[in-house]
Amino acid sequence: MTANSSSLRSRSMELLMLYQRDRSIKLRNQLVQLNMGLVRKIAHRISHQCVEPYEDLEQIGYLGLINAIERFKPDQGCAFSSFAVPYIRGEILHFLRDRGSAVKVPRRWQDLQKEGQRARMRLTREMGCPPNEQQVAEALGISLTEWSEVSIAIKNRLPLSLDATVQQTDSSITLGETLPDPKYFINQHLEEDRQQLQRAMSQLEDKLRTAVEFVYYSGLSRKEVAERIGVSPMTVTRRIHRGLDQMITFLQVQPVPTDN
Known part of the structure; x- marks a missing residue:
C-alpha cells in the first residue's frame, strides 16, 4: 500500500465517524470524492459484461455509494469498502435489469x-x-x-425475468424466490470485517489502541480523551493517525474475499 492510499483510507474512516454526528452534505460529498475509485472499479468491471455505456453505470454506482454512506455504522466494526460494494453493485444491477440489457461477453x-x-x-x-x-x-x-x-x-x-418459473410442481416457484437474501451476505461481510478489525486493534500498542477506542468506540472528543489520559489533544490526534495507519497496514495483508 502506498503512503497516499493509506492516508486516503485513514481520512475516509475519520469522515465516516464524523458523518454519524453531523450528517452534512459537505461531509457526504467529501466521502463520495474519497470513494470514487471504488465506484469506477465496479462500473468498469460490469461495463465489460453489458451493452450500457460505462459513464451511465458509473453515475448509477454513485447512487449506491451514497446509500451505503447513509446506512454505514462505524460501531459495527466493518471496513466501509466491503460494506459499500453490495450497494454499488446492487444499484447498477437493478439499473441493468430495469433496462432489460443483454449481457455482452468479451x-x-x-x-x-x-x-x-x-x-x-x-x-x-x-x-x-x-x-x-x-x-x-x-x-x-x-x-x-x-x-x-x-x-x-x-x-x-441473456436476461431472465425474476417472475420466470424455475420449478414446475404443484407449488411452482419463481427465479426471484430462489435468490438469496442480500442482507445475509451483507451481515456475513460485516461479521468477517468485525473480526478482522478486532485482530487489527489487538496489534496496536496500548496507548494507540486506547486513543482509537475512546474516540471511535466511546464517541469522546480528542479534548476529552486528552484530559482523561493526561496528554495534549495534539498527542491524541497523532496517536489516532498512527493507530489508523497501522490498522490499515495490517488489514491490507489479510485475504480479501471476492465478490463473486
Missing part, C-alpha cells in the same frame, strides 16, 4: 470458456475425477476470480 472470455471446457476434460482424464474450479483456472493460467467471472458471464448472456 471475445477473450468466450475463448477462455472453450479452453476451460477442454482443460476440464483433460484434467478429468488425468486425475480420474472432475477437477474443481481452482484447478481449471490454474490450467488456464488465470485467477479463480476471473474464471468465476467468465463462467457467470457465459451463463447469463
Whole structure:
C-alpha cells in the first residue's frame, strides 16, 4: 500500500465517524470524492459484461455509494469498502435489469470458456475425477476470480425475468424466490470485517489502541480523551493517525474475499 492510499483510507474512516454526528452534505460529498475509485472499479468491471455505456453505470454506482454512506455504522466494526460494494453493485444491477440489457461477453472470455471446457476434460482424464474450479483456472493460467467471472458471464448472456418459473410442481416457484437474501451476505461481510478489525486493534500498542477506542468506540472528543489520559489533544490526534495507519497496514495483508 502506498503512503497516499493509506492516508486516503485513514481520512475516509475519520469522515465516516464524523458523518454519524453531523450528517452534512459537505461531509457526504467529501466521502463520495474519497470513494470514487471504488465506484469506477465496479462500473468498469460490469461495463465489460453489458451493452450500457460505462459513464451511465458509473453515475448509477454513485447512487449506491451514497446509500451505503447513509446506512454505514462505524460501531459495527466493518471496513466501509466491503460494506459499500453490495450497494454499488446492487444499484447498477437493478439499473441493468430495469433496462432489460443483454449481457455482452468479451471475445477473450468466450475463448477462455472453450479452453476451460477442454482443460476440464483433460484434467478429468488425468486425475480420474472432475477437477474443481481452482484447478481449471490454474490450467488456464488465470485467477479463480476471473474464471468465476467468465463462467457467470457465459451463463447469463441473456436476461431472465425474476417472475420466470424455475420449478414446475404443484407449488411452482419463481427465479426471484430462489435468490438469496442480500442482507445475509451483507451481515456475513460485516461479521468477517468485525473480526478482522478486532485482530487489527489487538496489534496496536496500548496507548494507540486506547486513543482509537475512546474516540471511535466511546464517541469522546480528542479534548476529552486528552484530559482523561493526561496528554495534549495534539498527542491524541497523532496517536489516532498512527493507530489508523497501522490498522490499515495490517488489514491490507489479510485475504480479501471476492465478490463473486
